[in-house]
Amino acid sequence: MISFFCLISISLTCFFSSLNFMLNDMVYFIDLEIVSLNSCSIFMTILLDWISLLFMSFVLLISSLVILYSKEYMSEDYNINRFIFLVLMFVLSMMLLIISPNLISILLGWDGLGLVSYCLVIYFQNVKSYSAGMLTALSNRIGDVAFLLAIAWMLNYGSWNYIFYIECMKNDFSMKIIGALMVLAAMTKSAQIPFSSWLPAAMAAPTPVSALVHSSTLVTAGVYLLIRFNVLLVDSFLGQFLLLISGATMFMSGLGANFEFDLKKIIALSTLSQLGLMMSILAMGFPMLAFFHLLTHALFKALLFMCAGAIIHNMMNSQDIRSMGSLCISMPLTTTCFNIANLALCGMPFLAGFYSKDMILELVMMSHVNILIFFFFFFFSTCLIVCYSFRFVYYTMTGSFNSMSLHPLNDEGWLMLSGMLPLMLLSILMGSILSWLMFPTCYMICLPYYLKLLTLFVCILGGLTGYLISNVSFYFYNKTLNNYKMVYFVGNMWFMPILSTLGVIKFPLQLGSYCVKSMDQGWSEYLGGQNLYFYLVNSTQKMQYLQNNNLKIYLMSFLIWILLIMIYIFY
Template identity: 35%
Template sequence: MNTITPTLTVTIFMSLTLLIMKLLIKKTQNLTHTKHIMMLMFIISLIPLSLLLNNENETMLSSPPIIYMTTTNISISLILDTFSLTFIPVSLFITWSIVEFSIWYMSTDPYINKFIKHLLTFLIAMLIIITANNMIQLFVGWEGVGIMSFLLIGWWYARSDANSAALQAIIYNRIGDIGLIMTTAWLMSSSSMNMQELFTQHETMSIIPLMGLVGAAAGKSAQFGLHPWLPAAMEGPTPVSALLHSSTMVVAGVFLLIRLHPIMQNNITSTTCLILGATTTLFAAASAITQHDIKKIIALSTTSQLGLMMTMIGLNQPKLAFLHMAMHSFFKALLFLCSGSFIHNLGGEQDIRKMGNLNKNLPMTSSMITIASLSLMGMPFLSGFYSKDTIIETMTISHINSWALMLTLVATMLSAMYSMRIINFTLTNFPRTKQKIHQENKTLAKPTLRLTLGSILAGTMTKLSTLQTTSTMTMPTTIKLSALTITIAGILLSTDLMFLSPHQPPKKPKTLTLFFNQLAFFNMIHRAAPMKTLKFGQQISTELVDLWALENYGPKGLSNSTIKMIHTTTQQKNLIKNYLTTFTLTIILTLVLMMSK
């Protein structure tokens, strides 16, 4: 295993790099070979995973030092452990499906080659984060996913909303990146940037670099306070949303904390993660209920699930957070691809209030989005159930977090409500707008069917492979069934509300400005400071510079300064009456003198 695993991992990296270079060189070509190479990479990545499941060994691969420094030498170093070897196949599988979907969805785009190239670069940046064994390498991948998200969210750059969303994403991430840069600088000066050396110093770790890590994760994973960029990122094409929200970018923040968890054995850090995660999961779920844009609902659902992962890190359960991260990737990618199919078929319509009866017109996509939604809710024996149910049970048997448990249970009920809301509005009743339905073809069916199988079977396969010797936990039946009970209550409540609304008189749909609907008014708050700064700058430049500086020191100031000098050196006083009087008197006097002669 010590030779096979690193060799195959490096092969995956090299193959993806060569594929991007090929797309770069050949501008027009058939993209079918791209998805075939992605499929091959996924199959190759399963070999190290199967070896890991049999042997439970961790491998490291390091190059000779590239940069020599007085305190530490920087080299390329890969860590191939349970986390990296499990998540590499997951991210490859999802990217393979999304690339195949993109070939259909973006077929009319003139720059589709460039688009696929960006998606693959995004994947490589994420793989660098997953396998990084030192902070510098992790930072390279971290900035890589940031810049690729900026390029992909702003793909349709002619739209002002897409530009502002891309800028929003990069600026919010820069706020979080300050924490990571600070932590890296701290570790470079006082400790080590190599992760193995870091883990041995967990008892002496200061609180400042740890809070920097939490800040970095909060920015990248859109936790409460730095959350508005994630729903705004829906301005990008749907395949971008699917990749961004499932296996890249947003999970990078949570993965950072999972990877560096051994040094985060600090009560303040854990409590911060717990409070931040529980607040985010409830707030995002409540916000999702108030939205009408199908992609924004699914985006806020991602934020809610990321909050759940952050809560687990706060409860000292990084492996459970990682399990939910892996399971969540499948059904979240599927939700986005199915919503993309709906949007494509409805001519770009994203408002769920204007959809309806799609289960008759698009039966396959409707079945798949239903399975993905049930998996998100945590219905028994689907992928989401194995991670979400375990998370809630783990929180239940802890004595210290009843507040976080209560928030998580409410968020679970709300997640069932917004999932049922999507199903009720899009699939049932009658068509509310004119629908231009395309036939569901093989190109669309293959990637979505794969992700559906993943959403159904991934949890069961994980349980069969890794959780064979589980410890027996004894708890009351009511507590054991609490998550399922709450989910069913959410479904019933959502359906009940759905039956109430059609009996209202027909009127034009309007969007109310509410606390949750406006994402706690963070957009307004965060935009107020730049707006005030711009206005202040404008007033200084126009009023202060023009009216004061130019008046005093410009042409008028110059004339004012020269007047006194003129007055001292000449009799000219600029008094026209005096001049005229003197001129007239002189003429008269001259005439009189001439006449007298």
Template identity: 50%
Template sequence: MNLCYYLIFFMYLFFMCLYSGFMGLNFIMYDYYVVMEWELITLNSSSIVMLLIFDWISVFFMMFVLMISSMVMYYSKFYMSMELFQVRFIFLVLLFVISMLLMILSPNLISILLGWDGLGFISYCLVIFYQNIKSFNSGMLTVIMNRVGDTMILMCISWMFNYGSWNFMFYKHLVYSDIELSLVCLLVFLGAITKSAQIPFSSWLPAAMAAPTPVSALVHSSTLVTAGVYLLFRFMNLLEGMFIMKILFIISLLTMFMAGVSANYEFDLKKIIALSTLSQLGLMMVILSLNMKLLCFFHLLTHALFKSLLFLCAGLIIHFMFNNQDIRYMGNLVMFSPLLCLMFNVGNLALCGFPFMAGFYSKDLMAEMFLFYKFDFFFFFFFFISFGLTVSYTVRLYFYSILNMMNFYSLNLIMDDYFMIFSMIILMLFSVFGGSMISWLVFYYFNLIYLSFMFKFMVIIFIFMGLLLGNLIFKFKINYLNYFIMNLYMFMSNMFFMPFLFSYSISFFFFYLSKMLLYLLDMGWMEKLGSQGIYSEFMKMNNLNQFVQYLNLKIYLIIFMMLFLMIYLFN
């Protein structure tokens, strides 16, 4: 019965994806869009409306979300076949997709909040799907970090109550004359960098890897982490030219660099791919802060294709390795599962920006457009070295999983699963041909990019530098390191200590405060003056009463006579 659920929802999502694709082509061809509005309630000239906008951007993004979710649903039919709570998993994934679609199609902050908050809450339910202490800790870190972004959207809604409408598309010309609207833009900016895990909110994204791998493929490709980028993309008509964009540029550039460095020192397969997602999100935010909206959206679509492919390949590898995720145990997989390694390498090459893969069309164009801006050497270095670091951790992963010797159990069964590989083949074809097809559709006019010979080959130079660096990191052993290098290694492998600085250190104060309050109040004065004090006083009175009444008839009669005498005297 559960298999029927998977197939029904797979077919439904896939046909909805096809319908969205044809509708998006129609919108591009005739250059029009549809706005649908339902007025739910009107109170004191403030209307709460449900607004949906269908243009080629939202419809194309919806098509990619539906396509990836349909492939994930088919993949989960076999990956989750041994789980007890499969119906719960199916409906959580469907609710997750519906929340993302609601957020994509809505330009109204009220209906955006429904999808935005739904993404945060259902992601928590999916992260704790495997019920153990690690999943619970990761789920709490994920949901509390995302609640910061939800709070910012709630504050935006309360502030925009003054303007009479929550449709932020109406306020493009008002932002230049109304300084209070800048506060709304700042709150949207904070909410977006929280959801897209930019510095200092980056620590939740690798922790969300506790979720099942099909969910990770959905979360880290086109839904949860891209919601912040898409929100800023929709708000760019209010944000362009503001000082916030300069702050976003610096934060996203540092996030891009930090994720690339940390991925080179990580040994968990899913966390390496999660950190590569963080690096690509930083790249999208950098391009978006330079007001290249269409280019950012282009990379958002291509990134969704090859990142979902990478996660599905990683899930199959983990499935074969008896739920082991350490890349040091993997090796020589090409001898056991050549088709899986082929698709894994296609995803990795698309991630690196290998020529004529999906990632090449967006990443190379972004790098060349970046060279047109007048930046100093500091920003130039961080941007292009992050390109090289992407190639570096990809090559390191390739060495560990394919070229290295197998370090796993002697007795194992690793072979291609052709049922699970079906959905990966579809994503692999899109990872190869999707970049060129999307570029032909999105960029219907071309700009001439004229660069010098050195600048033109700058991306290729840093790619080869990344190849050399990945080879060196793979061969570099940490057995005989001095104290300084060991601390530097720990600093780089732990995301520049960001989980400790912005997660554990903040919660440590509240945990320590609660511990002291427990000792001083609940087990201290409150206990002495409260429950235990009242109990001891009652026990003393009870003992006195028992002493009076316990075989002391004479004392009882004397008290009776005294009471009788007092009644006689006072009457």
């Protein structure tokens, strides 16, 4: 509880400080001298502006509520103190990443996130957790290598403080290389195609960790990094490439979630969809809008995971939505929070998600992008988000209860509810508050009547489609061969998990087995060890035959020696 109160107090301090920085347009650079040896000094630079302070306040608030929630959720764990320490290390790594204007200190936080996330994913210590942890760690190592290469390229400028050079040197070739490496690093950390497979696999971690990871820490690190490096994306090939990749990620995850029955995996794919939305609007040149959606998304996504964790906890660790139903009767408070978070995710008017998503979609309609990006990626993906949201609400809230007749469903976990209820309140109010704070001058987005109503129409269409595919699922999921192949392809994230695991190791392992058969156990054995063995055995048998005390052999050999000596003497 001490950690909870400490984090809450620091979060409130950061929030009110960010308001002060925002109103007075202040930025603080703090140089802390760590080591001074002769003429060489090593400094730790801290950047404090309203963006870093506001993001820190949200991270600390969510992590404090997650710790409070974990006290009950993980109450049966004997090592709960170790779990809390890991979560605090995770938050500390994120803090280091947020306040650093220097690539070296960012790398410390970046690598800290990767290492602690591995420890948290394998926390339950079974084969599935180990596999998921290894996939998570190795996928993120690609981004870490890109980060190290960017640090090497920054040596061209004589300093690693990118914030001094990024504006004035944005057209320099070296800075373009650094921007490309930063995009690669952000794509791995924020799980964009083709690095998307680790995000649903990381669901092997405890649910409080998922609430923290998917809302404000690990996956948002890449988005936050690109918000800082946004100057390099505007009107460049890099931005166009990122827009295409993030749009495809948004579409792929939205489509895949409609074929899932695992409650946590559906919410994980919704996180992937929202990350694609943030990355795409960032690539179009609206960093503050991406940051706005990052903050609002953090609130309702943490709430969504907490509610899912409470449901799974009460369902005796069952995550299949088909075994749920009528949860609103047994768990009214939890399902109220769950539905509010779900509606905020869909963009329900006047909830937190509405203010950011509606502004994003209207700005997309005003932007100079083609019909594929504008209509297909953004609006069809929004339709899919509402579709799978209504689908799993249909499975969990309506109909009859499909699990055991004697069940322990209740709303009596007051510590878990104490973690969820503040987030529910913030998911309702914080969208409007943040929009007033961050955009004090109202955007005047003038669109035709039918385009203004297009977002609402797409959401209604998505909800109707979600209801229909749930209600007539026997038709949608029929087991004919072609449809089964399509369902398997779409529901398996376009085979990305297979490509990231079996696709990477299958051919090297096959090549290794061929080498072992042909070389180690084949020709090298025939020409090496085995051949030497046969030669020595044959030689030994011949020598043994000669040494068998046979008088005829001794006389013959004596005669041969005499002949040789005589030949040598006379000739």
